[in-house]
Amino acid sequence: MIEDTIDLQALVEVDNPYPYFDVVRDLGPLVWSQTWNMWLVAGHEDAQALLKDPGLCRSFSDRKPLDTWETFNWLNNKAMLDLEAPDHTRLRRALTPAFKPGAIRSLHDQVHALSVEIVDRLVVKLNESEEVDLIAEFTTLLPVWVICSILGVPDEERHQIRIWSEQMVKMYEVHLTPEEILVGQMASQSLADFFGDLARSRRSTPQDDLISRLVDMEETFVDDRELIANIVLLLNGGTGALINGLGTGLTQMLQQPQIWQDFCLNHDTITATTVEEIFRFDAPLQLFERVAIDDVDYRGHQVKRGEKVGLLLGAANRDPRKFLHPNDFNMRRSPNPHLSFSGGNHFCLGAPLARLEAQEALPVLARALPQLTLAAEPQRTPGLMVRGYERILVSRA
Numbered sequence: 001m002i003e004d005t006i007d008l009q010a011l012v013e014v015d016n017p018y019p020y021f022d023v024v025r026d027l028g029p030l031v032w033s034q035t036w037n038m039w040l041v042a043g044h045e046d047a048q049a050l051l052k053d054p055g056l057c058r059s060f061s062d063r064k065p066l067d068t069w070e071t072f073n074w075l076n077n078k079a080m081l082d083l084e085a086p087d088h089t090r091l092r093r094a095l096t097p098a099f100k101p102g103a104i105r106s107l108h109d110q111v112h113a114l115s116v117e118i119v120d121r122l123v124v125k126l127n128e129s130e131e132v133d134l135i136a137e138f139t140t141l142l143p144v145w146v147i148c149s150i151l152g153v154p155d156e157e158r159h160q161i162r163i164w165s166e167q168m169v170k171m172y173e174v175h176l177t178p179e180e181i182l183v184g185q186m187a188s189q190s191l192a193d194f195f196g197d198l199a200r201s202r203r204s205t206p207q208d209d210l211i212s213r214l215v216d217m218e219e220t221f222v223d224d225r226e227l228i229a230n231i232v233l234l235l236n237g238g239t240g241a242l243i244n245g246l247g248t249g250l251t252q253m254l255q256q257p258q259i260w261q262d263f264c265l266n267h268d269t270i271t272a273t274t275v276e277e278i279f280r281f282d283a284p285l286q287l288f289e290r291v292a293i294d295d296v297d298y299r300g301h302q303v304k305r306g307e308k309v310g311l312l313l314g315a316a317n318r319d320p321r322k323f324l325h326p327n328d329f330n331m332r333r334s335p336n337p338h339l340s341f342s343g344g345n346h347f348c349l350g351a352p353l354a355r356l357e358a359q360e361a362l363p364v365l366a367r368a369l370p371q372l373t374l375a376a377e378p379q380r381t382p383g384l385m386v387r388g389y390e391r392i393l394v395s396r397a
């Protein structure tokens, strides 16, 4: 039990949760939290092992009342992220070809061209005004433009799609106002309608995009809702975490200008390791839950059927038993077996794409703006689950 040791509720508010995670890790491999009503796992080896444990599964509980949450509920309970075998296997098999490393490599030129376009726009904005928000003008645009282009969303719809996606994803945070709930429910409906229309249009007039390929796989999806739920998963998965990952990574580099200078001078050789370190250092998604479908014995602890286990991915990434000087941001760290993309059956399908985007965009930014500097203290997004910044104001030094 950890309640006497740390105030877990405060964790959601703090800027730096890692000292708290160290306390949890030191208490043992599985630590019961009364406040959160779940076991917490903060060690690397333990998180890695438990992510692969067949007794622990993802599970989505429909939100109530069912009539007002209907669309949000089916967008989740039909998406593969919240399913297990055999449905998860069937859907993952259908979506995997588009996200295999080979398929992602073929997107290289396209992702590079989008990175150049976005950085060129950013340079113009910085010429026009003294301060520009890096979240709005850089880290958001790339993931949204790339996933929209893969799916086949018309360019003029990208902005609206991003807003709906953000409003829907907000629903996964713990504390929500009634207004946020209403907005999130409406956004879920708008996404479902938009992708329903797009799928119908691609069925009659196929194009060279992923939605056209998916609607062609009639035998894979049990119905249109299942198809749409998994398209929305690709959209939400493809944007939020990477927006935050790029934002926290760039903040980390710009807060210590010598790190940004080092990257600008040496990106030819250190981009791949820098990107992994960005993903490790501040895992964009910090906590994922599993439910025990059987009693699970793990290193002397018994997780009873029905109990929840919270896997603290960011905490695992700072485990000193796995990483030397884990609290140092080291752009040359190698190997870097972080768990930011999770593990086991639900290992992030988009990991090769996220890596490609970050590896393309950061050198383009470094070449164009080596004099980039923070213009104000960046503002963190509240919450523990998603780790990122709301605004990162930058200027040219």
Ligand code: HEM
Residues within 6 Å of the ligand: 058, 080, 081, 082, 092, 147, 233, 234, 235, 237, 238, 239, 241, 242, 245, 279, 283, 284, 285, 288, 289, 340, 341, 342, 343, 345, 346, 347, 348, 349, 350, 351, 353, 354
């Ligand atoms: C830095 C960027 C990203 C991070 C940190 C990240 C993280 C994660 C994590 C932790 C999971 C597994 C959750 C669990 O185990 O319960 C996951 C699953 C997933 N991610 Fe990502 N992700 C990123 C980018 C992307 C991108 C670009 C896509 C593109 C489509 C994507 C698509 C997905 C999908 C479809 C799943 C579900 C996989 C399954 O259930 O089998 N992600 N991601």
